[in-house]
Amino acid sequence: xxEMTGRGTGSPSPAGTxxxxxxxxxxxxxxxxxxxxxTQIEAAIEQRLRQxxxxxxxxxxxxxxxxxxxxxxxxxxxxxxxTPVIFDPLTRVLGALADLFRNHGLASALWYSVWTFAIGxxxxxxxxxxxxxxxxxxxxxxxxxxxxxxxLYATPMVAIVPLxxxxxxxxxxxxxxxxxxxxxxxxxxxxSYGVRNIDGDLLEVxxxxxxxxASLWRHVLLxxxxxxxxxxxxxxxxxxxxxxFIAEIFTQLSGLGNLLETAAQTYHTDQxxxxxxxxxxxxxxxxxxxxxxxRKVAPWxx
Amino acid sequence: xxxxxxxxxxxxxxxxxLDAAGGRIDCANVYKWFPGGIVLEDVSLTVExxxxxxxxxxxxxxxxxxxxxxAGLAEVDHGQVSIGGAPVTGPDRRVAVVFQHFGLFPWKTVxxxxxxxxxxxxxxxxxxxxxxxxxxxxxxLTGHERKYPAQLSGGMKQRAGLARALATAPDVLLMDxxxxxxxxxxxxxxxxxxxxLRDRLRQTIVFITHSIDEAxxxxxxxxxxxxxxxxxxxxxxxxxxxPRTIAQVRxxxxxxxxxxxxxxxxxxxxxxxxxEPVEQAGGA
Numbered sequence: 001x002x003e004m005t006g007r008g009t010g011s012p013s014p015a016g017t018x019x020x021x022x023x024x025x026x027x028x029x030x031x032x033x034x035x036x037x038x039t040q041i042e043a044a045i046e047q048r049l050r051q052x053x054x055x056x057x058x059x060x061x062x063x064x065x066x067x068x069x070x071x072x073x074x075x076x077x078x079x080x081x082x083t084p085v086i087f088d089p090l091t092r093v094l095g096a097l098a099d100l101f102r103n104h105g106l107a108s109a110l111w112y113s114v115w116t117f118a119i120g121x122x123x124x125x126x127x128x129x130x131x132x133x134x135x136x137x138x139x140x141x142x143x144x145x146x147x148x149x150x151x152l153y154a155t156p157m158v159a160i161v162p163l164x165x166x167x168x169x170x171x172x173x174x175x176x177x178x179x180x181x182x183x184x185x186x187x188x189x190x191x192s193y194g195v196r197n198i199d200g201d202l203l204e205v206x207x208x209x210x211x212x213x214a215s216l217w218r219h220v221l222l223x224x225x226x227x228x229x230x231x232x233x234x235x236x237x238x239x240x241x242x243x244x245f246i247a248e249i250f251t252q253l254s255g256l257g258n259l260l261e262t263a264a265q266t267y268h269t270d271q272x273x274x275x276x277x278x279x280x281x282x283x284x285x286x287x288x289x290x291x292x293x294x295r296k297v298a299p300w301x302x
Numbered sequence: 303x304x305x306x307x308x309x310x311x312x313x314x315x316x317x318x319x320l321d322a323a324g325g326r327i328d329c330a331n332v333y334k335w336f337p338g339g340i341v342l343e344d345v346s347l348t349v350e351x352x353x354x355x356x357x358x359x360x361x362x363x364x365x366x367x368x369x370x371x372x373a374g375l376a377e378v379d380h381g382q383v384s385i386g387g388a389p390v391t392g393p394d395r396r397v398a399v400v401f402q403h404f405g406l407f408p409w410k411t412v413x414x415x416x417x418x419x420x421x422x423x424x425x426x427x428x429x430x431x432x433x434x435x436x437x438x439x440x441x442x443l444t445g446h447e448r449k450y451p452a453q454l455s456g457g458m459k460q461r462a463g464l465a466r467a468l469a470t471a472p473d474v475l476l477m478d479x480x481x482x483x484x485x486x487x488x489x490x491x492x493x494x495x496x497x498x499l500r501d502r503l504r505q506t507i508v509f510i511t512h513s514i515d516e517a518x519x520x521x522x523x524x525x526x527x528x529x530x531x532x533x534x535x536x537x538x539x540x541x542x543x544x545p546r547t548i549a550q551v552r553x554x555x556x557x558x559x560x561x562x563x564x565x566x567x568x569x570x571x572x573x574x575x576x577x578e579p580v581e582q583a584g585g586a
Contacts, residue, residue, distance in 0.1 A: 205405035208375055209419050210393045219418065223409040300409045300450045 088270040096270035097277065104271075106259065110278065113244060113255035116172060120179025121240045125233050127180065128187025132232070135188065136195025137221060153185045157243065161250055175247040175255075182243030187232035194228025195221055227301045230294040237286045241279065324386050324396075325351035325473035325506035327372060333380035334367055334532075341367050343531035345381075349523075351473070354500065354507045354544075356521030358514055358564065360572065364532025365510050366478055372508060373399050373476050385474055395423065398467035402479040404459040406451040406466075412438065413447040416465045423470070437469040438462075440499065457488035464496075468503065475505040479512070493519055494548055501545045514564050518542075519551045526564055528571035536567045 072090055079089030088096075100106035134141040135149065161178055168174045198221060206220050248257025256275055263271035294301070327349040334342040342364040349355050357365045370376035371383050374393040383390045385397065398419070399405075406415050416437055420430040438444055441461040451459055460480055467475055481489040493516065500520075511517050517524045518540055526536035541556045551557055 201401065201403045201405060202407060204375060205399075205401065205407075208373055208393045208399045209422055210395065211422060215422055219407065219410075223407070226409070298409065300452060 093273045097274035120176040124180035124183025128184040132188040132191025136192035170251040178247040179243040183236035183240040186235035190232030194225040198224045226298040331381040340531035354522045356517035357525045359527030363527040363529045396473040398472040400477040404463045437465040441465040456484040477509045
């Protein structure tokens with residue numbers, strides 16, 4: 001448990017860097033040398049572990065590349081042997097992608113989608129985190145609205161989309177709201193779970209330090225929930241993209257979903273697959289961004 | 303800024319005041335009930351300012367509960383606990399606790415963990431900084447200030463926990479099995495360091511342990527507790543002079559006898575408990 005040091009220890013020489021406290025010069029010498037040899041052993045083990053993890057990371061990267069090559073090659077092979085309407089080889093899909101960019105407004109559709117997504121996602125995450133915090137921290141809030149949140153969480157959001165468009169029409173606002181709703185619930189659930197699962201020992205420490213409510217939030221509850229916020233936000237990306245597509249297909253306004261729908265209805269399978277590629281890339285990039293942000297904001301958490 | 307007019311505070315915080323009553327702990331006829339039964343029965347204990355008391359006892363004897371009551375973290379069901387003459391009604395700023403689980407906030411560096419109580423008490427910045435670096439130096443963690451708890455070994459974590467407790471210069475230091483979660487070699491080093499610190503810090507210390515050796519090594523006085531219900535079964539002074547080292551303690555003629563005596567006491571109360579028909583219904 002205690003021997004692991006994750007990263008950031010630079011060159012490991014803890015034996016030299018921690019001068020022992022002032023001591024009378026008799027007995028402690030024995031234990032002191034014991035401790036030092038121990039820290040040296042620890043340092044050696046650490047270094048080996050770090051080397052091993054570095055080697056492992058290289059192996060994982062290699063596996064990833066090989067797997068990507070195999071998948072793309074298989075795609076190309078089966079695509080070229082199949083009817084164009086059913087499936088297309090990678091090369092043709094990439095050609096369609098370029099064509100979509102040049103002649104069918106993929107760039108503006110992408111821009112529109114990303115922008116709508118950004119607004120809906122931000123609203124969804126913000127509301128989800130706030131609501132999740134309240135539900136997790138305050139029993140009374142949970143008693144008051146918990147039931148509805150869990151009921152809505154269990155409801156397939158798709159079922160609400162037609163209703164929303166009845167109430168709000170087919171505008172951008174509807175699309176943003178749909179995305180926000182898709183994002184909201186994974187965030188609420190993850191964050192409220194996170195707040196409720198703050199280490200009870202730490203809450204006792206907080207009590208012994210006589211923290212008030214504001215300090216408790218600032219020093220314990222908020223930072224302790226950051227990993228759960230990140231989890232909720234990452235799940236929110238996946239859910240939000242689903243919401244975005246559904247909203248765009250349903251409202252037939254514009255954006256990637258609309259482009260995909262049009263391509264499919266006119267049997268341009270290569271174009272449809274190209275849009276699919278774009279959306280996949282979008283998802284991967286967004287998740288990567290969240291991991292990056294998390295590492296920046298919460299360097300203590302893995 | 304009103305404090306600007308004040309003369310600069312000295313770099314080293316003065317050790318806890320040695321006035322007679324400041325760190326005195328009084329427990330008078332203390333009881334504690336849990337739904338399952340009585341945890342503490344009629345515990346009375348007075349610890350004088352500056353005394354180092356170790357409380358030993360088997361698990362379930364309520365020693366941690368007693369400590370939590372002194373810390374103001376657990377309610378006293380009957381009787382009274384007071385510190386420096388004032389009844390304990392909740393966590394007190396004159397008291398600092400060192401936890402078995404270290405109690406460090408994983409999202410704060412060593413520096414920030416140690417500074418937290420001072421920050422919460424709105425200590426002026428310059429003073430807080432010097433106190434924090436003093437405390438960190440005292441426990442031998444200089445050079446590790448910027449590390450997160452996950453980057454520290456168990457022994458270093460508890461050093462950080464101790465530094466946090468010392469930074470506030472409390473009158474009373476409560477330690478709840480602080481070395482139980484580190485391995486044997488490190489534990490000995492920590493004990494040795496605590497003995498060495500003892501000379502410089504004149505806090506009243508209540509130290510919970512289930513190791514008789516640890517109690518004899520560290521304490522001026524040992525309270526032995528028995529179970530079911532938790533109560534004090536023995537109160538002995540350790541006849542080994544301070545300052546001392548582990549080696550000196552082990553070589554001391556009184557060590558073996560005292561160890562044997564306490565062990566017998568613990569065994570006896572365990573036997574009594576096993577021999578008694580536990581909780582007879584109705585009383586046949």
